[in-house]
Amino acid sequence: MQNTNDIILKAINKSYQKGDNTVVVHDDFNLTIKSGEFVALMGPSGLGKSTLLHLMGGLDQPTQGEVLIGGQRIDNLPQKKLTQWRAENIGFIFQSHHLLPVLTAQGNVELPLALTPLNRKQRKQHASMALQLVSMSERADHYPKELSGGQEQRVAIARAIVSDPKILLCDEPTGNLDRKTADEILALLAKLNSDSGKTIVMVTHDHKAAEYASRVINLESYILSQNNSLSKNEELLQNIEPEVDDISIGASS
Amino acid sequence: MSNSFEHSLSYIEQFFINVKQAQALTVINFKSFPQRFAASLVSILSIGCVAAVILSVLAMTEGMMKTLAQSGLDNTVLIMRAGAVSELQSVMFPAEMNILANNSKVIRDAEGQAQVSAEMFVNAEVNFTDTSGQQVSKSLALRGISATTMKFRPNFKLVSGQLFTTGVRQLLIGQAIARRMPELSVGENITLGGAQWQISGIFSDDNSVFESELWADIGMVQSDYQRGNTIQSVRLALNNIDDLVSLEKEWQDDPRLNIRVITEKQFFAEQGESLTRLIRWLGFPVALVMALGAMVAALNTMYAAIASRSKEIATHKAIGFSPFAISTSILCEAVLIALVGGVSGILPLYLVFDGWTAATQNANSLSQMMFNFDINLKLIAQSMALALLIGLLGGLLPAFKAMRLSVTEALRD
Numbered sequence: 001m002q003n004t005n006d007i008i009l010k011a012i013n014k015s016y017q018k019g020d021n022t023v024v025v026h027d028d029f030n031l032t033i034k035s036g037e038f039v040a041l042m043g044p045s046g047l048g049k050s051t052l053l054h055l056m057g058g059l060d061q062p063t064q065g066e067v068l069i070g071g072q073r074i075d076n077l078p079q080k081k082l083t084q085w086r087a088e089n090i091g092f093i094f095q096s097h098h099l100l101p102v103l104t105a106q107g108n109v110e111l112p113l114a115l116t117p118l119n120r121k122q123r124k125q126h127a128s129m130a131l132q133l134v135s136m137s138e139r140a141d142h143y144p145k146e147l148s149g150g151q152e153q154r155v156a157i158a159r160a161i162v163s164d165p166k167i168l169l170c171d172e173p174t175g176n177l178d179r180k181t182a183d184e185i186l187a188l189l190a191k192l193n194s195d196s197g198k199t200i201v202m203v204t205h206d207h208k209a210a211e212y213a214s215r216v217i218n219l220e221s222y223i224l225s226q227n228n229s230l231s232k233n234e235e236l237l238q239n240i241e242p243e244v245d246d247i248s249i250g251a252s253s
Numbered sequence: 254m255s256n257s258f259e260h261s262l263s264y265i266e267q268f269f270i271n272v273k274q275a276q277a278l279t280v281i282n283f284k285s286f287p288q289r290f291a292a293s294l295v296s297i298l299s300i301g302c303v304a305a306v307i308l309s310v311l312a313m314t315e316g317m318m319k320t321l322a323q324s325g326l327d328n329t330v331l332i333m334r335a336g337a338v339s340e341l342q343s344v345m346f347p348a349e350m351n352i353l354a355n356n357s358k359v360i361r362d363a364e365g366q367a368q369v370s371a372e373m374f375v376n377a378e379v380n381f382t383d384t385s386g387q388q389v390s391k392s393l394a395l396r397g398i399s400a401t402t403m404k405f406r407p408n409f410k411l412v413s414g415q416l417f418t419t420g421v422r423q424l425l426i427g428q429a430i431a432r433r434m435p436e437l438s439v440g441e442n443i444t445l446g447g448a449q450w451q452i453s454g455i456f457s458d459d460n461s462v463f464e465s466e467l468w469a470d471i472g473m474v475q476s477d478y479q480r481g482n483t484i485q486s487v488r489l490a491l492n493n494i495d496d497l498v499s500l501e502k503e504w505q506d507d508p509r510l511n512i513r514v515i516t517e518k519q520f521f522a523e524q525g526e527s528l529t530r531l532i533r534w535l536g537f538p539v540a541l542v543m544a545l546g547a548m549v550a551a552l553n554t555m556y557a558a559i560a561s562r563s564k565e566i567a568t569h570k571a572i573g574f575s576p577f578a579i580s581t582s583i584l585c586e587a588v589l590i591a592l593v594g595g596v597s598g599i600l601p602l603y604l605v606f607d608g609w610t611a612a613t614q615n616a617n618s619l620s621q622m623m624f625n626f627d628i629n630l631k632l633i634a635q636s637m638a639l640a641l642l643i644g645l646l647g648g649l650l651p652a653f654k655a656m657r658l659s660v661t662e663a664l665r666d
Contacts, residue, residue: 083576
């Protein structure tokens with residue numbers, strides 16, 4: 001029986017056309033992330049780390065295979081349902097925060113709540129709480145251009161968590177930040193993982209950043225281990241955790 | 254894990270959620286519009302030009318139709334030589350007028366005099382000195398009128414000066430002419446057909462086409478233009494306009510008469526139709542080509558707007574905004590551009606030209622006809638609707654592109 005919050009990528013094939021060539025990004029890829037885990041996905045560029053993140057968030061569809069979240073297949077959901085599902089279950093944090101310059105921090109955080117049945121007062125309350133969680137209450141009325149890079153990323157995190165999604169997908173969230181600010185942001189993510197039980201999947205090149213995760217997956221060796229495994233029987237793959245290249249650091253759990 | 258997405262929302266609920274999302278994004282787009290104003294300027298100006306051209310054409314035709322519609326009376330019949338489409342082409346004889354006047358269906362006054370007016374209509378070359386001291390020559394309509402003519406013009410008012418004296422080279426000028434040519438004031442002398450005429454007064458006639466005419470004694474006009482005792486048209490008032498059909502048949506069957514019978518209202522409506530047709534034929538194709546250009550400009554602006562905001566749009570999609578909401582907000586922005594463009598074209602035109610007197614060559618009389626630009630709410634609404642339509646059509650393809658934008662590609666770029 002699956003835990004309802006697990007993320008499971010099953011026999012994923014992902015390829016795309018580049019001119020006349022077919023570029024294979026993933027071939028028969030399998031991964032399970034348990035509910036409440038903070039997983040760092042590492043590895044060299046071009047291995048498809050961000051692609052995995054996009055598949056988990058329903059932003060992209062696999063060429064073949066299944067993406068199950070909480071026991072629900074999302075790779076074959078119609079676009080309309082997928083959009084709605086994403087709004088309710090997934091929070092995205094990008095390297096570039098993509099905050100809207102015309103809205104204040106408060107306005108940016110309130111934006112995803114336009115997708116909910118909450119009224120204006122409730123939206124304000126929720127956004128204030130989210131800003132408080134990321135220690136940005138005092139800057140609520142500031143516009144992005146009045147904030148530092150770290151503060152902008154905090155607001156982006158508040159925006160990602162404001163509708164209380166269970167899963168946070170972070171694509172190089174500290175890629176543009178200095179070490180000190182990056183550490184603050186990572187500590188914040190670790191806190192959200194430990195205190196609020198958010199499942200976090202973070203793509204990063206930064207080994208220091210990976211130390212905050214409860215599990216680090218080096219994608220290069222992970223794929224190698226999958227290819228070397230004796231059997232690719234689907235039933236077995238569901239039960240086998242490729243622990244060889246799975247480095248558990250456990251800094252935050 | 255929330256599974257509420259599994260509960261299928263009703264179409265109505267889904268629609269309202271989409272509208273709410275579109276509203277939120279549209280507000281954001283509108284807020285950021287000032288930042289993109291400069292980039293949108295080409296679209297704004299081209300849509301503004303289209304709105305202005307369309308409004309000009311509509312205001313001109315409306316103004317002309319209004320001027321001509323106000324020129325005819327319901328119970329007045331205009332009679333010309335058979336085959337004549339204008340008074341200028343017609344020639345009639347006093348004997349014919351007498352036959353017409355003797356008909357019992359024509360209104361008579363207390364003395365038993367029939368309400369009939371014989372008129373001359375000449376395309377006159379008018380020479381005078383303008384305000385800068387230069388000799389100018391204008392082609393104006395000169396109407397020779399008889400004593401009964403005023404009975405057919407109940408809205409006639411002497412604005413200044415006095416009526417002309419019969420048998421003297423004096424004339425009245427319509428106030429539309431006086432407005433366009435302020436040199437032609439009361440007491441001034443002008444040259445008509447080689448002879449000096451004095452302006453005795455200026456008249457108004459409820460903005461009708463007659464305000465674009467010079468009125469003089471019919472005898473003097475016949476004499477100066479060597480027309481003998483011929484006339485060009487006859488106006489007569491009927492007791493009951495419904496008698497016209499039977500009357501027309503009676504006159505057609507009369508071997509002494511060879512005439513065309515038409516109500517004055519119908520006559521001016523036909524003139525209006527031929528005049529405005531020309532404006533439409535010239536104006537609408539120009540406006541159409543401009544509209545296509547403006548649409549391409551709007552299309553280009555919105556494509557550029559999407560290209561520069563692809564990451565922002567991708568973020569909205571990632572957050573969970575529906576493609577419908579995103580494309581609707583793009584369309585709303587295109588319509589906003591069109592709205593600003595429409596106002597920028599319509600407002601200056603309204604402020605400067607509403608009520609402005611313009612002149613055109615009346616093909617039927619070969620002389621100038623004055624009319625007012627009539628910019629009313631209906632025409633403004635029509636021009637604005639066209640502007641908004643251009644914006645909407647120009648925004649359709651970009652909105653579709655935004656709807657189909659791949660989040661992963663946009664975020665990767």
